[in-house]
Amino acid sequence: xxxxxxxxxxxxxxxxxxxxxxxxxxxxxxxxxxxxxxxxxxxxxxxxxxxxxxxxxxxxxxxxxxxxxxxxxxxxxxxxxxxxxxxxxxxxxxxxxxxxxxxxxxxxxxxxxxxxxxxxxxxxxxxxxxxxxxxxxxxxxxxxxxxxxxxxxxxxxxxxxxxxxxxxxxxxxxxxxxxxxxxxxxxxxxxxxxxxxxxxxxxxxxxxxxxxxxxxxxxxxxxxxxxxxxxxxxxxxxxxxxxxxxxxxxxxxxxxxxxxxxxxxxxxxxxxxxxxxxxxxxxxxxxxxxxxxxxxxxxxxxxxxxxxxxxxxxxxxxxxxxxxxxxxxxxxxxxxxxxxxxxxxxxxxxxxxxxxxxxxxxxxxxxxxxxxxxxxxxxxxxxxxxxxxx
Numbered sequence: 001x002x003x004x005x006x007x008x009x010x011x012x013x014x015x016x017x018x019x020x021x022x023x024x025x026x027x028x029x030x031x032x033x034x035x036x037x038x039x040x041x042x043x044x045x046x047x048x049x050x051x052x053x054x055x056x057x058x059x060x061x062x063x064x065x066x067x068x069x070x071x072x073x074x075x076x077x078x079x080x081x082x083x084x085x086x087x088x089x090x091x092x093x094x095x096x097x098x099x100x101x102x103x104x105x106x107x108x109x110x111x112x113x114x115x116x117x118x119x120x121x122x123x124x125x126x127x128x129x130x131x132x133x134x135x136x137x138x139x140x141x142x143x144x145x146x147x148x149x150x151x152x153x154x155x156x157x158x159x160x161x162x163x164x165x166x167x168x169x170x171x172x173x174x175x176x177x178x179x180x181x182x183x184x185x186x187x188x189x190x191x192x193x194x195x196x197x198x199x200x201x202x203x204x205x206x207x208x209x210x211x212x213x214x215x216x217x218x219x220x221x222x223x224x225x226x227x228x229x230x231x232x233x234x235x236x237x238x239x240x241x242x243x244x245x246x247x248x249x250x251x252x253x254x255x256x257x258x259x260x261x262x263x264x265x266x267x268x269x270x271x272x273x274x275x276x277x278x279x280x281x282x283x284x285x286x287x288x289x290x291x292x293x294x295x296x297x298x299x300x301x302x303x304x305x306x307x308x309x310x311x312x313x314x315x316x317x318x319x320x321x322x323x324x325x326x327x328x329x330x331x332x333x334x335x336x337x338x339x340x341x342x343x344x345x346x347x348x349x350x351x352x353x354x355x356x357x358x359x360x361x362x363x364x365x366x367x368x369x370x371x372x373x374x375x376x377x378x379x380x381x382x383x384x385x386x387x388x389x390x
Contacts, residue, residue, distance in 0.1 A: 001120045002127045002308050003200060006241075008212035009222045010134040013243040016288050016297060017212050017281075018131040019046045021307045023291050024298035025127050026062035028306055033063045033124075036131040037113055041066040043131055048290040055124075059291055063125070067115055117197050127308050201235065208238035208310055215242060215262040215269070224272055225361040231317035238312040240273045241301065242266070244283040271358055275331070277311045319363060326366055326385045333379040340381065344371045351381070 006018040015036070022034035033055055036043040043066055044051035049058045053068035119128055201207045209230055213223040223240070230237050245266075251259040269278060281300045288297050298307060318329040328349070332340065335353050343350040347367040349360045366385050373384035 001123065001125055001206070003116060003120075003130065003207040004127070004308065005130045005132050005201070005207065005209045006212055007132040007209065007226065008134070009219050012212050012214050012219060013288075014134075014212040015042045015046050015131050016294065017210075017241050017243060017301070018129050019043060020288070020294040020298040020301065022062060022064075022127075022129040023059070023294045024302060025129070025306070025308050026059060027295065028308075029061060030126040030308060031061055031063075031124070032127045032129065033065060033119065034129045034131065035064075035115060035119075036066045037115075038131060038133045046289060046294065062291075065115070113201075114197060116200055120200055202233075204236040204310075204313065204315075208236045208312075210239045210241060211237060211273075212241045212243055213269070214244050215265040217265065220265060220268060220272065221361065224359070225363075227273065227276075228317060228361050228363050231315050231319065234315060234318070236310075236312070236315055237276055238310050240269065240276050240278045242269060242278060242280040245280050247282050250283075271356060274358070275312070275316060317360070319366065322384070324387070325372065326369065328360075328362075328366065328383045328385065330360075330381040330383070331379060332376065332381045335376070335379075337376040340374075340376060342371070342374055342383065349383070 004018075004021065006014050006021070008014040015038070019034055022032045026032040034043065034047075036051075041051075043064060047058060047064055049064070050056075051058070051064045051066045053066060055063040055065045058064045113130075116128060116130065119125055211223045211226055213219045227237055246255060246259045246262055248259075266280075279301045281297055284293075284297070286293070288294060301307070314331070316331045320327055320329070330351065332351075332353065339353050341352040343352070347362055349362055349371075351358045351360065368388045369385040370387060371383060372386040373382075375382050
């Protein structure tokens with residue numbers, strides 16, 4: 001099963017682009033499910049059909065689903081949730097507040113994404129198009145499996161062994177309930193589910209991420225940071241979609257300033273995301289609502305191509321740990337070291353090659369560190385980061 005994740009800053013038209021992709025793929029004969037994991041669902045509004053919390057067929061070869069995050073949370077988190085509620089209540093926390101505290105932020109969306117693993121196992125669909133939450137929330141979700149793997153391998157076995165020995169001795173002297181084996185079993189199941197989800201989302205032959213943006217400075221900056229973080233966690237970004245581009249005929253009168261601004265930022269997008277392919281779709285003169293108009297949007301983006309194609313096959317940015325420092329690796333083919341100039345400012349790295357300059361928003365793990373080395377080998381620029389600045 002092919003998986004495409006669409007994300008972007010809230011309000012850029014991410015849901016419309018995801019739905020349009022799904023509509024077009026369904027018409028090309030793929031059994032396609034478009035799935036919304038955003039808590040503020042708008043997929044049904046975009047398709048202009050009724051969409052439930054389980055897949056329902058809305059057109060030939062096309063199914064849609066808006067995940068009920070609360071229901072999924074209860075399914076995957078029930079025993080742990082009950083234990084945490086009792087723990088907080090034992091310390092005098094109000095019952096309602098204890099109930100809320102027992103659900104960690106982001107767990108609803110994590111539970112929703114587990115549907116991806118479920119659908120792959122059932123093999124009902126050829127393609128899964130996921131309308132994710134806005135960028136920041138999506139990046140947190142995609143980081144969860146890595147955290148889960150570390151906890152499962154490093155901490156979980158130790159805690160469970162300690163608790164088995166300590167519980168009979170310590171529990172009579174404490175006023176708080178200690179977790180039993182059933183809680184640890186639930187935690188382990190949850191962590192294994194997350195690990196299984198990573199095996200799907202982290203496989204570049206199966207899953208790719210696509211960034212949706214508008215030609216505005218704040219939106220582009222957020223998309224750049226998202227691109228860097230996706231690379232940090234080894235998720236493949238295979239396409240950037242620029243939505244709501246003003247057509248040439250809108251270049252006069254009231255919209256002339258907007259048109260000029262978009263032309264300027266369009267060049268920034270080309271520079272910032274190269275070599276990732278970039279597709280553009282115009283600002284339509286009508287609402288893009290309903291299956292026919294979504295198909296029009298898909299055709300403006302993809303033409304006669306199959307949108308399920310993987311448009312790019314390698315991660316152009318990688319961050320990896322080297323001893324006490326880090327190394328940022330960038331693809332820079334067909335240039336010599338004499339052509340490359342690096343400028344490092346707080347939180348940003350500027351790479352200039354000839355007349356072209358690319359701005360890279362650094363992830364937090366690198367933002368406070370000093371650059372220590374840079375070398376170009378076989379088309380790969382390797383930049384070393386040492387200790388944090390003081």
